[in-house]
Amino acid sequence: MSEVAQSPDDERVAASSRRSAPWPTESLSFGGDYSPEQWPWEVVLEDLALMREAGVNLVTLGVFSWAVHEPREGVFDFTWLDRMLDLLHENGIAVDLATPTAAVPMWLHRLHPEILPQDRHRHPLAPGGRLGWCPSSPVFRGYALRIVERLAEHVAGHPAVRMWHVSNELGGGNARCHCPVSNARFREWVAAKYGTVDALNAAWGMAFWGNTYSSFEEVTTPWGETAHNPGQLLDYERFSSDELLDHYRAEKDVLRGLAPGVPVTTNFMVGLGPDVVDYTRWADEMDIVANDHYTFGPDPLRHQDLAFSGDRMRGLSRGEPWMLMEHATGASSWHRINQPKAPGELARHALAHVARGSDSVMYFQWRAPRSGTEKFHSAMLPHSGPQSRVFRDVVDLGAHLDALAEVRGSTVASAEVAILHDNEAGWALKSGLKPINDLRYADTARAVHNALFARAVTADVVAPWTALDAYRLVIVPGLFLVSDENARTVHDFVEAGGTVLVTWFSGIVDEVNTVRLGGYPGAFRSLLGVTSEEFSPLDADQSLRLDNGWTVRRWAERLREPAPDDGAEVLARHTEGALAGGPALTRRRVGAGAAYYLSVDLDPESLGALVDRLLEEKEIGPTAVVSRGVEAVRRVGDDASYLFLINHSEDDGRAEASGVDLLTGAEHSGIVSIAAGGVVVIREHGRS
Numbered sequence: 001m002s003e004v005a006q007s008p009d010d011e012r013v014a015a016s017s018r019r020s021a022p023w024p025t026e027s028l029s030f031g032g033d034y035s036p037e038q039w040p041w042e043v044v045l046e047d048l049a050l051m052r053e054a055g056v057n058l059v060t061l062g063v064f065s066w067a068v069h070e071p072r073e074g075v076f077d078f079t080w081l082d083r084m085l086d087l088l089h090e091n092g093i094a095v096d097l098a099t100p101t102a103a104v105p106m107w108l109h110r111l112h113p114e115i116l117p118q119d120r121h122r123h124p125l126a127p128g129g130r131l132g133w134c135p136s137s138p139v140f141r142g143y144a145l146r147i148v149e150r151l152a153e154h155v156a157g158h159p160a161v162r163m164w165h166v167s168n169e170l171g172g173g174n175a176r177c178h179c180p181v182s183n184a185r186f187r188e189w190v191a192a193k194y195g196t197v198d199a200l201n202a203a204w205g206m207a208f209w210g211n212t213y214s215s216f217e218e219v220t221t222p223w224g225e226t227a228h229n230p231g232q233l234l235d236y237e238r239f240s241s242d243e244l245l246d247h248y249r250a251e252k253d254v255l256r257g258l259a260p261g262v263p264v265t266t267n268f269m270v271g272l273g274p275d276v277v278d279y280t281r282w283a284d285e286m287d288i289v290a291n292d293h294y295t296f297g298p299d300p301l302r303h304q305d306l307a308f309s310g311d312r313m314r315g316l317s318r319g320e321p322w323m324l325m326e327h328a329t330g331a332s333s334w335h336r337i338n339q340p341k342a343p344g345e346l347a348r349h350a351l352a353h354v355a356r357g358s359d360s361v362m363y364f365q366w367r368a369p370r371s372g373t374e375k376f377h378s379a380m381l382p383h384s385g386p387q388s389r390v391f392r393d394v395v396d397l398g399a400h401l402d403a404l405a406e407v408r409g410s411t412v413a414s415a416e417v418a419i420l421h422d423n424e425a426g427w428a429l430k431s432g433l434k435p436i437n438d439l440r441y442a443d444t445a446r447a448v449h450n451a452l453f454a455r456a457v458t459a460d461v462v463a464p465w466t467a468l469d470a471y472r473l474v475i476v477p478g479l480f481l482v483s484d485e486n487a488r489t490v491h492d493f494v495e496a497g498g499t500v501l502v503t504w505f506s507g508i509v510d511e512v513n514t515v516r517l518g519g520y521p522g523a524f525r526s527l528l529g530v531t532s533e534e535f536s537p538l539d540a541d542q543s544l545r546l547d548n549g550w551t552v553r554r555w556a557e558r559l560r561e562p563a564p565d566d567g568a569e570v571l572a573r574h575t576e577g578a579l580a581g582g583p584a585l586t587r588r589r590v591g592a593g594a595a596y597y598l599s600v601d602l603d604p605e606s607l608g609a610l611v612d613r614l615l616e617e618k619e620i621g622p623t624a625v626v627s628r629g630v631e632a633v634r635r636v637g638d639d640a641s642y643l644f645l646i647n648h649s650e651d652d653g654r655a656e657a658s659g660v661d662l663l664t665g666a667e668h669s670g671i672v673s674i675a676a677g678g679v680v681v682i683r684e685h686g687r688s
Helices: 008-019 041-054 079-090 106-111 138-155 180-194 197-204 230-258 279-285 302-316 345-355 389-403 423-430 443-454 484-495 522-528 604-617
Strands: 029-034 058-061 094-098 161-165 290-292 323-326 360-363 417-420 459-462 473-476 499-503 532-535 551-553 557-559 568-573 583-590 593-598 630-636 641-647 653-656 659-661 671-674 679-684
Touching (some): 079 094, 180 197, 180 230, 230 279, 230 423, 302 443, 302 459, 323 345, 417 443, 443 604, 473 484, 484 522, 522 583, 522 593, 557 583, 630 653, 641 671
Parallel strands (some): 029 058, 029 360, 058 094, 094 161, 323 360, 417 459
Antiparallel strands (some): 653 671
16 A cells, blocks of 8 residues: 555564564575475485585475475375475475465466466466466465465474475566456455545546546556556556565465464565565565565676665665575576676675675575576576586585674664665656656666765665664655655754755655646755756757766756745756756755755766765765775674675775684784685674
8 A cells, every 4th residue: 555654663663573583594594496396316315415515504495386285186295395304404404485376286277267367458377487376366365375274284393494485576477467356456455545436536636638437346457558547557556566465464374373483484576676566565574584686697787786685675674684585696597698697706796695684695596407497597506517617606605604604693784874765656657657758766776876885885775764863864866756754754854964865856746646736856845945847858868067067967957046045055057058057956954954956867977976075074984995896894793793895896906904804714904905806704803
């Protein structure tokens, strides 16, 4: 549903409940998805020996095993599972046991084809994929909860089962359904939210194009090729997320009743956003927040994409350790070109996730399969076998994680910078026509995060309703949709002495995707003391210059000259084109703090200069003084602090630090050298 502001007390309760959930392994978790049902027994025995060699201590089991557990309707057979749980336990490997509801058996599709989700043209998806079920289907829900109940009853108390994994990547294939059942549920959802048809018409602005409803019976999901109402599109995204969350809760309730004390989660797919479902509002339902993250090989900033995702996960877990449930040892398989990781990149990526708060390094998958859609997806044990470079790197990584065992349970040191991120803002941005119709939500957030990353400054990526009093600098990057309550949270933060940077296309619409009148940036106009009258986007080959030498690309606005009573100071102006002489960057004192408005999209060098000014103004320094290309993140435990230094450059790097390198045992005093592409993890002297 629509966002609800949460109090600091709510946040503390949620974080406390997660801290009480036991971690599935004693040290950092290491392993991946394991599908022994795909292999003969002699291969399974080889797997166990190789897992011991690599230091694997946790596997995700049974993700696609419904047809194994229930080969025919109502016929259950857990013989294979019993044998595997016993064998894994004997080998010291814990199990993250999946409910198998991501993989609908073919017999269920044959008996009940109506459970298949329907696309926007109301065509049912074909059987044979995964997550082939409508989230609103009561028929599927009944079968799903039956297999979950039988499975949980059968394995209850088995010492190998240390965690429950509900389904798999919920929404990764069935996030949006337009079948008759979904249509009926959407009408119910809309009626429950708005109460009356008049309220619905007002919220969605249905008078436009004369589309006013006379009854809730006329409401449908936004199917077909029509240019749908933006309010309808946004609410459909919310509804779809809520339906999948309701399914997660239903499975979780069964597991809680039959396996109390075992943590329950599902794997997110946190990327640049907006996410396929609303993980920001799902996170508190998880005992351990878990994520699947895959980089795109040709992306030259893939290590920064990883950092942004990690900082988002830490925001979702409210600073507590989270779980990297899946990533890749090398190439994935769904891009046009799937490139392997360069030598050393496997370790850098894995330890970068750990640096930013993950207490696990898990992969999809343990052994590369011989057949199936993902047979060329990389694995811990590739087709070329244990003599491969990848497997040798996996064994080395296992040794590194063993050396870092004491890091488990520590948390990333408190950040002084927060970046506000909300999936609903991203969904609203893509709902309906815009001045630029290919804007990607989080591009500005990623650009600001990259500038901070390059300066070794750690930032939390958090929800707009997060209590902000712990931060000194808050960035509001393209937060297209924001509620009055969340805008007030930002205002109060500034009045109390904080500094905020609000960027272009923020605060434009309210919770029902309705434009805030009176001028842009809408919800933040009174805080900033400026009014924008008109957007002036640029073509890809256009750019503008500001009077301080900065370069503008993609986006500019016509700002009114601030009146003296507005209190806003103009820091940079346009020098050319129709906007020449007009304000581009402003700053306003508010209470004990300051509010900046950036009405243009800056190139990386110019944005970096602005970030430098903000950091200097707030006296925010780097996590460590490092050379260019070295990532620096600090984790802090009860008795020690750990400085992760990851060199993503092709040159040897340096950092100012003192302590012992947990990976090599080497002592460092004052200066640490980091080989090109290398990683150093320092237990620091003089810090706790």
